[in-house]
């Protein structure tokens with residue numbers, strides 16, 4: 001599969017290495033000149049955001065939440081887009097619609113990236129554990145990762161990709177349910193297998209004024 005990864009920090013580089021190890025054709029981009037990226041160490045190509053998006057069928061967004069609006073929506077139209085970010089008010093600055101719980105971070109991104117098939121995925125696993133915990137399909141107690149999305153076909157494609165990369169996927173529901181695996185929730189940051197993750201998602205308590 002041709003995978004574009006936008007965001008080449010710790011998490012983006014770990015995802016790029018894992019995808020390349022599993023036979024995918026990967027192009028990685030950052031906010032600066034691609035020449036700042038050590039492509040030989042990453043076993044993937046490097047390029048601009050436009051390079052990463054235009055060659056790919058699937059794009060993984062691994063950049064700070066507030067930085068997504070620097071990416072032109074047209075670049076991602078028609079693509080399967082996995083976003084691994086969480087809103088962090090201290091780093092991103094206040095976003096009223098999220099602070100008031102009127103919507104979720106994933107819904108905001110989906111509205112911005114018109115025409116993209118957005119799935120929230122890969123946000124819960126610390127970067128050091130991405131390669132460490134990947135296991136072949138069928139491995140007992142394999143680590144499971146939650147996904148959320150409004151497009152069932154996109155979620156099935158995301159789950160199949162996670163499975164091939166080394167993780168079970170557990171569907172947490174539509175993008176409006178993405179809060180169930182945000183920071184501070186039981187499903188966030190802890191290695192859990194499918195059964196334990198399913199329980200953790202169900203046990204998540206709703207934010208003070210959860211989206212309707």
Ligand SMILES: NC(=O)c1ccc[n+]([C@@H]2O[C@H](COP(=O)([O-])OP(=O)(O)OC[C@H]3O[C@@H](n4cnc5c(N)ncnc54)[C@H](OP(=O)(O)O)[C@@H]3O)[C@@H](O)[C@H]2O)c1
Pocket residue numbers: 006007008009010011012029030031032049062063064065067068070071084085086122123124125126127128
């Ligand atoms: N770290 C983790 O364990 C982890 C795990 C899962 C998910 N995440 C999520 O992944 C995101 C990145 O986390 P990180 O720890 O990898 O951060 P990081 O190490 O600070 O890296 C951020 C990366 O995003 C790039 N970036 C920023 N604005 C960009 C733009 N407009 N276009 C292209 N690239 C841009 C930066 O480019 P430059 O290098 O040019 O500055 C940098 O490569 C966050 O939303 C985080 O919540 C992190």
